[in-house]
Amino acid sequence: MTSDGVTVSPAALAETLRAGERVRVLDVRNRDEAEQWPLGGGDVETTHLPYMQFVQAQAKDEISDLAADFDDDERVVVICGRGESSATVAGALRDHGVDAVNLEEGMRGWARVYHTQELDADTGGATVIQYQRPASGCLAYLVVSGDEAAVVDPLRLFADRYVEDARNRGAELRYAMDTHVHADHVSGVRDVAERSDAAVVVPEGATDRGLAFDAELVGDGDELRVGDVTLEAMHAPGHTTEMTVYRVGNLLVGGDLLFTESVARPDLERGDEGAEEMARQLHRTLSDRVLSLPDETVVAPGHYGDSAEPAEDDTYTATLGELKARLAALSMEEGEFVDYALSRMPPRPNNFEEIVETNLGRGSVDDEAAFELELGPNNCAATAD
Structure with missing residues (x-):
């Protein structure tokens, strides 16, 4: 998966899935939206963490607890609707040692992959x-x-x-x-x-x-x-x-x-x-x-x-x-x-x-x-x- 360590393009993510590689996703949209329209197209393991729950964890200084849910050697693709909230979450996880990247433009960007x-x-x-x-x-x-x-x-x-x-x-x-x-x-x-x-x-x-x-x-x-x-x-x-x-x-x-x-x-x-x-x-x-x-x-x-x-x-x-x-x-x-x-x-x-x-x-x-x-x-x- 090609990325700059901070973001990954929808096209690069799609190629990774087409190649049969496993992708770990953290979806920070509201649960209803995430369940109705998940990111699929291959071997995807998704964890849901609504953005407001992340904000609450950040306020309580509990981001390290969230980071502990991910293996040290796995890359996590963080997604939301437009790639804005997910950028904040990915940045915070990187600060706590997680190899987290943000999906550019979120699911709106994903919708343009063809x-x-x-x-x-x-x-x-x-x-x-x-x-x-x-x-x-x-x-x-x-x-x-x-x-x-x-x-x-x-x-x-x-x-x-x-x-x-x-x-x-x-x-x-x-x-x-x-x-x-x-x-x-x-x-x-x-x-x-x-x-x-x-x-x-x-x-x-x-x-x-x-x-x-x-x-x-x-x-x-x-x-x-x-x-x-x-x-x-x-x-x-x-x-x-x-x-x-x-x-x-x-x-x-x-x-x-x-x-x-x-x-x-x-x-x-x-x-x-x-x-x-x-x-x-x-x-x-x-x-x-x-x-x-x-x-x-x-x-x-x-x-x-x-x-x-x-x-x-x-x-x-x-x-x-x-x-x-x-x-x-x-x-x-x-x-x-x-x-x-x-x-x-x-x-x-x-x-x-x-x-x-x-x-x-x-x-x-x-x-x-x-x-x-x-x-x-x-x-x-x-x-x-």
């Missing part, structure tokens, strides 16, 4: 890049074939990144695509289009949800050509009514339909009242459409959770055969599946209603407000087994 990893899948000749955001578990995809590219489920915060990455591979973006109306992050499709010649593509069912901007609409079976490959749209309702996933060779870019450790949650569009019917629809989609695909189909989901293990190529993907063997939900009859899905819904994503309105184009927020809206964990999946 990795790329190339998928090892038979896509018919396309290169597919998976973008990984460890702070929220959001995944996006860049499909490049020849001098054309498409980005699927882009985040607004990283709109420039997709355009730049495509051009670095000798391609221009032809499409900026959403698989559905997202509830956990602010979509970047329109921002990508403003920075390139990409056409905005959304599922045709988004119009029924109140889509308020011009876009190219796709329905079940429609095909989008990118260079020498075809992205075939498949309507896959259940998480939302308009959810549409894409097949590229034996790769299924699956949005928030099926994850490597769980299935989608069914309540974000229609609330608790409509969750049961959406869960039944999700079961039909999985049983009748997705599970009929070949077992060697590689599923590339829209999110990953802390319990997810990366594949051999370091992407959060799995073959359909692996998921059938791993996830009990995929072998359940409809009634059992519905009970399972409804009993495993985590808290709804922060600010999800305002995020949905923004992604439909019925609300408008500036870049800073958009960033604030989506801070927090990914809660688009049913709780993993």
Whole structure:
């Protein structure tokens, strides 16, 4: 872990975790906030010490007692929301002999970390890049074939990144695509289009949800050509009514339909009242459409959770055969599946209603407000087994 002995950058911390190294974290946020949005993404051992408790210990000259909780040879990364309170705590611990460093910009800095990893899948000749955001578990995809590219489920915060990455591979973006109306992050499709010649593509069912901007609409079976490959749209309702996933060779870019450790949650569009019917629809989609695909189909989901293990190529993907063997939900009859899905819904994503309105184009927020809206964990999946 690269640091100056006082601070560590979010990027350096992320690389340490990606390398499989253990990280000791001291989280000085309020306990509720720390529990709702922990720093994850690898082998992390976290101790909670709310900042006010530290202040009280400092006033009683008890910092040495706190320092005694850490081994002499271990580095401790101290975190808070913005990297301010944690800087004070890290400094005090260093004064008492602890190798403590402050996470620069705190969890706000962590939210800006974005990795790329190339998928090892038979896509018919396309290169597919998976973008990984460890702070929220959001995944996006860049499909490049020849001098054309498409980005699927882009985040607004990283709109420039997709355009730049495509051009670095000798391609221009032809499409900026959403698989559905997202509830956990602010979509970047329109921002990508403003920075390139990409056409905005959304599922045709988004119009029924109140889509308020011009876009190219796709329905079940429609095909989008990118260079020498075809992205075939498949309507896959259940998480939302308009959810549409894409097949590229034996790769299924699956949005928030099926994850490597769980299935989608069914309540974000229609609330608790409509969750049961959406869960039944999700079961039909999985049983009748997705599970009929070949077992060697590689599923590339829209999110990953802390319990997810990366594949051999370091992407959060799995073959359909692996998921059938791993996830009990995929072998359940409809009634059992519905009970399972409804009993495993985590808290709804922060600010999800305002995020949905923004992604439909019925609300408008500036870049800073958009960033604030989506801070927090990914809660688009049913709780993993």
